[in-house]
Amino acid sequence: VFTITVSANSNLDVLDDIDDTEVRVRKYGEVVVNTISTVASVLEYPRDLIKSSARPTYWVPDHEVSHCCCCEVVFGPQEMLHHCRDCGRGVCAKCSPGRRPVLRRGWDNPVRVCDQCLKQD
CATH class of the missing domain: 3.30.40.10 (Zinc/RING finger domain, C3HC4 (zinc finger))
Incomplete structure (x- = not known):
């Protein structure tokens, strides 16, 4: 008979903590990237609107x-x-x-x- 005893401070707990940390970091990173992308797209619209209204009519769009x-x-x-x-x-x-x-x-x-x-x- 073979038995495995896992203590509260075992390597498995450490691995779980590492996995949780990696997941949290990745999720925070995704939120940051999505926020930056949203802000950039919001700022892009007015810039394009200003550019198109100031552009001479004979310019190729x-x-x-x-x-x-x-x-x-x-x-x-x-x-x-x-x-x-x-x-x-x-x-x-x-x-x-x-x-x-x-x-x-x-x-x-x-x-x-x-x-x-x-x-x-």
Whole structure:
């Protein structure tokens, strides 16, 4: 006959405590991540609303632009979308280093212009 005696301070109790601690930490982590995600989405809506109301009507809307009009690089976290102040198309930073006034669009001071529009001058 084989018997196992478990005391109140046994390794099994310690393992239960570790498991409970891990579960609590994971649950707290999930709450923090969900809270941050909710706050970020709430803040994103007004920012997008402000951006869309301030955007010139000739600009191609952000949701319609997936890549640079000059070099075809795909926009995403590593590559920001900008708009040429002349043609209004989506352009990356590398293809829009030039700045010049665009009087026909009401830009009296030098503003971002894509390489293709710069070449047309």
